[in-house]
Amino acid sequence: ERADAERESAAEARLAERTARAEAELAAAARALEEAAVRARHCQDEACARAAEILAGARLHEERTARETEHVLREHSDTWDDVQDQTSRVRDRLTELTGRAAAR
Structure with missing residues (x-):
């Protein structure tokens, strides 16, 4: 019985150690x-601030x-x-000079 108790105690200690380690890892995570x-x-x-700057710039x-x-x-x-206007004046002047309307 004593050996069983020692094994049980050792198993409980390992379980407690593993539980503590798992809880520490869980807390770290x-x-x-x-x-x-x-x-x-x-x-x-x-990213939102940069997007606003880009949009404002755009x-x-x-x-x-x-x-x-x-x-x-x-x-x-x-x-x-x-x-x-210049083209019209040139046409008018050509009409004056030639006596006939310039082709449009």
Whole structure:
């Protein structure tokens, strides 16, 4: 009986040691999981902030491009009007000089 009691006591000691080790590993894993969750939230916050910066920059670029395009279109329209006016004056002058209408 004494040997049985010693074996049982040794088995209980091993079980207690394994249980303590498993609980310590579980606690370490829980801490690691919490740290990973905090890092993930931080990374997500940084990603959202960066995305907002990129979108703001893209909107500014879009607005600037639209303004520049409108400016170029106005310039081209003004140039077109000037060319049409000059062409009309040349036709009128040719009509005066030749006495007949120039072909349009």
